Amino acid sequence: MAVHLYLSLVPEALIASMLEPEEFGSYYAVGTKKKASGQAIFLEIDPDFRSKYLRINEGISRCVPHEDGTPKSSIYIGVYRVLEHIDVSALGKLYLVTKDGRTLGIDPSEDIPPLDDGLHLYKEIVPVSPLVASRLNPLDFFDLIVKNPTSLVTLTAIAFAELRLDELASNPEMGQVGDLPYSNMDHLREVLKDLKTKPVATKMVDRASPASFAYRTVKNGFFVGNESAMAYYPLPSSDELQESHYRWWRSANM
C-alpha cells in the first residue's frame, strides 16, 4: 500500500497515511472516536518531497499496515510551523472535507481570479485563523502578509480564503446581507466603513474567529504560499457544485 503525505490546514499538521485522499478525508473528519465530526482542509503533498525541518522518512517508515492488514490511517510527522517548510511546488490537490466527512478535491489553477475594486474579507487558515477585512485584492493581501518587510505583521507562509461580501463590498452601509451568515454583522459593516474612510489597508474583524467556516461563503478560492511562490485553488461555482458534486455540496451546506 502506498503512503501518502497530507498537509492538514485545520489544524496545521503533516501526516503520513495509507488512505486515499477521499478515505483520509472521511477518516480525518469523522472516522475517529476522539471527535464525532469536524470540518477539515488538507493538501496532498508530493510523496517524494523531503525537508530538513521535517522527519518525513521516519514518519513514512512507521506508516505500516495494522496487524490485521488494514491500512494505517495516520502518522503525525509535524504539528506546528509545517506549511512554511513545504515548497509550493510540492503541493498537490486541495481537499475540502465537510463536517460529516464528504471530500471534494480541487486542482490548483494558473488563472488568478479577476481583481475587483471593492472591499474584501479574508479568512486566514494557517498559521493563525483571524477574520480580516481589507481594501487589498487577494494578491496584494498575500504580498502584504508574506513579502512586505516593512509590515509589522509578516508571516513566512500563509493559507487563506477570500470570503464573499456581495453587496457589502461596495456598499457597507446599506448593502443587503442576503445569505451571508457572518455573526455580528453590525461590527462587520463598521469595519468595512472604516476601510472606506480611513487610510488603512486591513482591519481585524474577528481575532478569535472559529477555525471552521462555511464553504459556501468562499468567494473565489484558496490561496496558499510563501515568499517564493503562491498556489491558487479555485472553488467551483455553486451551480457546478450543485450539479456535479451534489452530495458534497449538500453536506457543505449543513
Place this chain on the structure above:
Amino acid sequence: MKIWLYIGLVASVVSIGVALYLFFWVKRQPPGTEKAQEVASWIREGAQTYLKRLYLALTIVAVILGFIIAVVFSFDLNEIASGQAGITPINGIRMAVAFNSGALCSAIAGYMGMAVAVEANVRTATAANESLNKAFRLSFYAGSVMGLAMVGLAVLGMTVIFLLTGDAEVILGFSFGASALALLAKAGGGIYTKTADIAADLVGKIEVGIPEDDPRNPAVVADNVGDNVGDVAGMGADIFDSYVASAVAVMLLGASANSLSVEYVILPLILCTLGIGASLLGIQFVRVGKNGKPGPALNFGTIITTLFFAVMVLALVLLSDINIGVLWATLTGLVTGVIIGFTSDYFTSEDRKPVFETARVSGSGAAINIITGFSYGLMSIVPSVIGIAAATLLSYYLSELTGLPGIYGIGISAVGMLSISGMIVSADAYGPIVDNARGIAEMAGMDHEVIVKTDKLDAAGNTAKAITKGFSISAAALTVLALFAAYAEVVTAAGIEVDMSLRDPIVVAGVFLGAMTPPLFSALTMLSVTHNAFDMIEEIRRQFREKPGILAGTEKPDYATCVGLAAQGALSSLVLPAFLAVGLPLLVGFILGPNALGGFLAGSIFTGVIFALLMANAGGLWDNAKKYIETGKFGGLGSDAHKASVVGDTVGDPFKDTAGPSLNTLITVMSLVSSLFAPIIAAFSLF
C-alpha cells in the same frame, strides 16, 4: 327516502372499489432501481412493524371496551327503574359490534392508506426520473386510495348499521369505535413521527452535520416511517373520526327533533353520499398544467370538488322535499371550511408577513424567534375562531329562518364541511408520499434532477397539509358543537333537566376541568416526545460511537432498533392520554353529574379548539421561517438567524405534528363518550 340508503351503499362500494383499483394501479407502476427498492423496503418494514403493534394495542382496547359496552348497554334503564329484570343482551351486543365495526373500518382505511403510501413512495421517485407530471399523478392517485377508502368505509358502515337497526344511537357506537382508533392512531403517530424526526435532526444534523435523509443516520428510516404513521394513518383516522361523528351527531339531532321527519335522520348519509360523488369527480380534475405547479393543481381539486358538491346539494333540495335551510347550512360549512383552510395558510406561508417577520427577528436569537412565532400563532386563532363563530351563527339562524331547528343546521354545516373529505384526505395523504419519495431519492443516490422534482412535489404537499389542518380543526369544532347538542338531547331523553348555567358551581367546576384537559393532554403527548426522543438520541449516539464505519459510509446503521424504539415509545405513552379522553369525562359525569359533564365538554371544546389552532399554526410558522432563511435570507444556512430558527422549528415540531392535531380527536372522543354514556350517567351520577 330509503332509496338513498341503497344509493349510499352503492356509492360507498364504488368508492372502495376505485380505491382498490388505484391501489393495484399504483402497485403495477415501475418500482425503480434495486437500491431504491431496498431503501423503500426499510420504510415499508418499519411501517408494518408499527402498524402491527398499533393494531395489537387497538385489538386489546377494542376487546376490553367492547366487553364493557356490551355489558353496560345490556341493562335497560327504564325497566330497571320500574323494578323489572331489565337486561337485554342483544342491545349490548349490537352496540359492541357497532363499536368494533367503527374501529375496524377506520383501521382498514388507515391500513390501505399506509399500504399504498409505502408502495407509492419509491414509484413516485422513479416516475420523477421521467417527468414531474407522471410523479404527481402517481402520488396523488396513491393519496386518493386513503381518501376514497376512508369515505367509502365510513358511509358503508353507517348505512349498513342504520339499515339493520334503524337506530341512530347504535351508529354512536360505530363513531366511538372510530374515535378510539383515531385517538391511538393520531396521538401515537404524532408521538412516533416527532420522536424520530427530532432525534434524527438533533444528532444527525446538529451534532454530526449530516444532511436530512442521509442513509448514514440510524434514525432516517424511523423518520420516514413517521411521515406515514403520522400524516397518512393518523390524519386519515382523525378525519374519519370527525366525518362519522358529525354525521351521527346530526342523525341523533334529527331523530330527537319531533318537528323533523325521518328523512332528516338519514340526511347526513345522503350528504356524505353526494360528497363521495363530488370527490370522485373532483379527483379527475387534479392535474399539473403546463406551468408544472403541483400546488395549484391540488387547490383546484379542492375548489372544484366543493363546487360539484354544492351543485349536488342544490339539486337535492330543488328536486326533493328537503328544506332549503339544509342548502344554506351546507354552503355555510363548505365556504367556512375552505376559507379557514386557506387563512391558515396565510399564517404559515413563506411569502406572508408572519413567517417573514419571524425569520427577520431570528438574528436576535432563539428567544425572539419563539416569542414572535408564538404571538403570530396566537393571532392565527382569530380568523378561524371568527369563521367558526360565523358558521355557527349563520347555520343556526338560516336554519331557524327556514323552519329547521338551528342546532340541526349547525350539525349540517359540519357535515357539509366534511362531506368532501374524500378529496381533502387525498390531497393530504399525497404529502407524506412525496416527502418519502424525496427521502428515497436521497438515500438511493438518485439523480439530482429527481431530487429537484420531488422537492417541488413536496412543497405542494406542505401547503396541502397546512390547509387540511385548518380544515380538520374547524370541522372538529363544528362537529363537537353538534355532539354537544346531541349530548344535551340524550340527557333530556333520559329524563334529566339539562341546566348548564354558569351560576351553578357544579357546572363551573365542570367547565374548569374541561378547559384543563386539552392543555394537560398536550403536555402529556409532548413530554412523551421529549422522553422518547431522549432515548433515541442515546441510541443514535451509541451507534455512531460504537461503529465509526457508519459515518465513514463503510458500515450500515441499525435502522430497526430506532424504528422499534419509536414504535414502542409511542404506544406505551398513550395510556395516560387515552385515560384522559375516555376516563375523565366518565369520572366527571358519574361524580359531578350530567350538568357538570355538559360544562366539562364546553370547557374542553373551547380550549381544545384554541390550543389546536395555536399549535398547528405556530408550529407550521416556525418550520417555514426556518425554510425561508434556508433559501438564503437573513444570512441563510449556518447564520445566527438560522440557528435560532432551528430552535424554533424544533419547539414547533411536537406542537404541529403531535399535540395540535390530536386535540381534534380528544374533544371528539370526549363528546362521544359523554353522549354514549349519558343515559347511564343520568341514572347513576352522585349529583
